[in-house]
Amino acid sequence: MSDLAVSPPALTPVPGQPWWQRYRVQISTVTMLVLLYIVFVVFAPDVYLRFDIYRSFMISIPFFGIMAIAMTYIVTLGQIDLSFPSICGIAGWAFSQLYISTHVFILALAVALLVGAAAGLINGLLVARVRIPSIVATIGTMFLWRGLVNVLTEGKGLPMAEITGDPLNKVFVGQLFGLIPAQFLWFLGFSVVLGLVYKRHRFGSHVLFVGDNREAARMMGINVERVTILCYIQIGVVAALSVVLLLNQMMYFWSSTGDGYLLTTLAAVFIGGTSVFGGKGTMIGTFVGVLIIASLEPGIIALGLTGFWTQFIYGLLITLSVTIYALMQRRRE
Amino acid sequence: MVEPVPLLSLRGISKSFGRIEAVKDIDLDVFSGEIVALVGDNGAGKSTLIKIVTGVYQPSAGQIFFKGKPVKLKDVQASRRLGIEAVYQERALADQQEMWRNIFAGRERTTHLGFLDIVREKLEAEQLLRGIMGFTSRAITMDSEVGSLSGGEKQGVAIGRALYFHADLIILDEPTMGLSVMETEKALRFVRGIRDQGKSAIFIEHNIFHVYDVADRFVILDRGRIVGRFRHEELSRDQLVERMVALHEAGQVR
Numbered sequence: 001m002s003d004l005a006v007s008p009p010a011l012t013p014v015p016g017q018p019w020w021q022r023y024r025v026q027i028s029t030v031t032m033l034v035l036l037y038i039v040f041v042v043f044a045p046d047v048y049l050r051f052d053i054y055r056s057f058m059i060s061i062p063f064f065g066i067m068a069i070a071m072t073y074i075v076t077l078g079q080i081d082l083s084f085p086s087i088c089g090i091a092g093w094a095f096s097q098l099y100i101s102t103h104v105f106i107l108a109l110a111v112a113l114l115v116g117a118a119a120g121l122i123n124g125l126l127v128a129r130v131r132i133p134s135i136v137a138t139i140g141t142m143f144l145w146r147g148l149v150n151v152l153t154e155g156k157g158l159p160m161a162e163i164t165g166d167p168l169n170k171v172f173v174g175q176l177f178g179l180i181p182a183q184f185l186w187f188l189g190f191s192v193v194l195g196l197v198y199k200r201h202r203f204g205s206h207v208l209f210v211g212d213n214r215e216a217a218r219m220m221g222i223n224v225e226r227v228t229i230l231c232y233i234q235i236g237v238v239a240a241l242s243v244v245l246l247l248n249q250m251m252y253f254w255s256s257t258g259d260g261y262l263l264t265t266l267a268a269v270f271i272g273g274t275s276v277f278g279g280k281g282t283m284i285g286t287f288v289g290v291l292i293i294a295s296l297e298p299g300i301i302a303l304g305l306t307g308f309w310t311q312f313i314y315g316l317l318i319t320l321s322v323t324i325y326a327l328m329q330r331r332r333e
Numbered sequence: 334m335v336e337p338v339p340l341l342s343l344r345g346i347s348k349s350f351g352r353i354e355a356v357k358d359i360d361l362d363v364f365s366g367e368i369v370a371l372v373g374d375n376g377a378g379k380s381t382l383i384k385i386v387t388g389v390y391q392p393s394a395g396q397i398f399f400k401g402k403p404v405k406l407k408d409v410q411a412s413r414r415l416g417i418e419a420v421y422q423e424r425a426l427a428d429q430q431e432m433w434r435n436i437f438a439g440r441e442r443t444t445h446l447g448f449l450d451i452v453r454e455k456l457e458a459e460q461l462l463r464g465i466m467g468f469t470s471r472a473i474t475m476d477s478e479v480g481s482l483s484g485g486e487k488q489g490v491a492i493g494r495a496l497y498f499h500a501d502l503i504i505l506d507e508p509t510m511g512l513s514v515m516e517t518e519k520a521l522r523f524v525r526g527i528r529d530q531g532k533s534a535i536f537i538e539h540n541i542f543h544v545y546d547v548a549d550r551f552v553i554l555d556r557g558r559i560v561g562r563f564r565h566e567e568l569s570r571d572q573l574v575e576r577m578v579a580l581h582e583a584g585q586v587r
Contacts (some may be wrong), residue, residue: 022476196448200448200449200451201446201447201448201449202441202443202447202448202449203447205434205437205438205441205449206439208427208429208430208434209427209430209434209438209439212427212428212429212430213426213427213428215425216425216426216427216438217427217438217439219421219425220425220438220439220440221439221440222438222439275429279427279429279430280429
């Protein structure tokens with residue numbers, strides 16, 4: 001490996017940062033979740049001390065949770081993707097249309113994933129090659145794909161109730177032991193795999209390095225363009241998979257399918273403590289962020305507030321957490 | 334006795350930008366295990382010369398030999414493949430990432446499927462920085478973020494990383510710029526470490542006092558030409574300064 005003269009190092013344990021400082025972001029998010037649940041359990045015990053609400057969480061969380069996990073990579077790069085709800089739309093349309101006309105689940109799934117990958121590739125090329133700021137590029141493709149769905153469907157929906165009879169339907173939205181929804185297992189699986197890749201794989205390491213210091217990454221021989229494009233392809237594919245899960249559950253494709261997930265997905269990532277400046281984030285943070293966001297709406301209702309509060313409280317939490325994390329980062333500099 | 338082959342030889346190197354000749358007819362040898370300082374005023378051609386060696390610029394005339402063989406340094410990668418690596422202060426480190434991640438950035442140690450061998454990376458980083466580079470600070474671990482290091486220590490990480498990945502010739506562009514007195518001492522100690530490892534360095538520095546302490550040889554550039562060469566033993570620090578001033582003034586008369 002190295003031909004340097006290595007004198008044996010003193011490998012005595014060295015005092016570094018205390019653990020609570022190293023994991024301050026994870027601790028903040030978990031604390032936020034625990035505080036929320038104390039409020040919920042104290043003020044709405046009949047809702048929050050029963051299993052039903054947790055099963056309904058497990059059904060609904062994965063649709064945007066998986067995308068939040070993938071979005072963590074994009075935000076870590078110092079980029080953003082606003083077009084993924086529209087990728088859900090176009091990939092979902094492809095899935096529904098093909099399933100309705102052929103009833104070949106695998107074919108519809110494969111084409112949907114390919115559509116997601118292609119849409120991601122286009123975003124990646126616009127950002128990495130053409131060098132359009134990602135917020136602008138993905139606003140463009142957001143309207144492009146949603147517009148295309150509207151043209152193709154003329155605003156009409158596609159009913160696909162027959163999908164519940166497909167054996168593969170169980171793989172995506174069945175229930176394990178009649179208790180655990182399959183989509184929740186998909187969400188857990190994705191969180192674990194993408195979480196490991198994020199901090200413990202060469203690819204994740206490159207994403208962190210590019211997001212932290214693009215020029216340094218280039219000097220060290222990391223292919224910045226390739227890393228960026230791959231991250232956009234990844235979220236495109238994940239958006240397509242999410243919408244397939246969703247359609248298996250809902251059995252109906254609307255021309256607006258996917259639209260509602262923009263706010264919740266981004267909120268989960270930012271509440272999870274991924275740095276808005278890039279280069280730093282945690283998958284545990286995003287995972288907990290997903291749980292917080294998902295718990296809010298039913299919590300707000302259970303506390304007796306109207307649903308009109310939901311968006312306001314999402315907005316409040318995003319603004320507060322982004323501010324707190326930014327200040328935490330600044331104070332250390 | 335057989336003359337040793339120089340690690341790097343420049344013969345008749347010139348570089349012009351339009352009508353301006355930045356460097357002219359440069360002959361320079363760098364041997365293994367020596368630190369050569371390029372000194373001279375602003376605009377003397379020091380930067381141009383090292384950019385030729387690192388492959389950023391192509392010379393307009395002249396030849397370059399590396400380990401006795403003629404080479405063409407057509408870009409930064411070509412220089413790097415031969416073992417010539419430039420260390421730019423801080424610019425190639427990512428502040429929010431851990432020490433070990435910075436050391437192995439772009440050259441990761443992996444187990445299977447591209448997953449990182451973190452245990453090994455940390456151990457090698459620890460051996461490199463504590464064993465070879467002589468990091469002594471107890472507050473720094475391999476899990477520390479590079480941003481928590483001082484300027485001199487960052488310089489040490491960057492130099493250590495270049496040494497570790499087989500750089501034979503390290504180009505240092507003002508490694509003490511902007512550092513405090515204490516930090517300058519640290520950075521200079523890391524520069525001396527290059528020689529201790531039997532590797533070589535070309536060292537550009539404004540501050541003669543810093544140069545004098547670490548360099549084996551001084552090459553004085555003035556308006557694109559080499560106007561003086563001295564060995565460390567030949568001159569005291571004050572004499573070196575006097576020579577530089579005298580050579581510069583002689584050049585103005587010429």
